[in-house]
């Protein structure tokens with residue numbers, strides 16, 4: 001499938017407007033070239049495929065890499081950042097974007113959940129862990145049907161996936177309400193999966 005075809009099909013899934021793809025990614029830079037590459041690739045693909053990036057609003061670390069790559073490839077961007085993190089995560093410049101400053105971290109997550117069509121989680125720290133669990137629990141509790149795809153570069157989410165399996169095995173998580181999330185090795189696969197999932201449910205829940 002060519003990039004052009006994907007873009008045309010993907011944008012048609014939400015009444016002709018770009019897909020709003022929320023990328024969760026760390027504020028730290030990481031010491032792994034593979035992880036940095038994943039961040040840049042994700043931004044590049046979002047721009048090249050004509051999508052709209054929603055992200056944490058910072059210029060630092062992997063977040064900044066995603067945002068700059070997306071901007072360099074023509075994406076429109078919305079950054080969502082709590083007031084108290086603005087100084088810390090904007091010491092390194094971020095690209096041109098529509099900036100939403102929230103009162104709290106909780107409001108940031110609510111805003112991201114509400115204003116995105118799908119979520120892609122990249123490597124990150126406590127913040128990303130918190131954001132992944134937020135989307136999973138919204139799905140588990142039936143409050144969101146939006147797809148989430150985890151990019152498992154360097155196998156960093158293997159532990160989390162194993163933990164969820166363990167909780168399920170001990171029947172601490174109900175299998176009936178299993179939240180749907182997908183784990184893939186590359187940004188290319190993440191974007192293609194998000195596009196096909198949204199295309200399949202075109203006209204489904206916003």
Ligand SMILES: CC(C)=CCNc1ncnc2c1ncn2[C@@H]1O[C@H](COP(=O)(O)O)[C@@H](O)[C@H]1O
Pocket residue numbers: 025026027028056058085089105124125126127128129130131
């Ligand atoms: C699961 C857990 C103990 C969470 C507590 N800690 C946090 N909760 C929510 N957002 C955070 C937390 N720590 C950092 N963040 C923010 O989430 C974004 C990604 O952070 P991180 O690099 O994954 O870190 C950054 O904007 C960061 O400032």
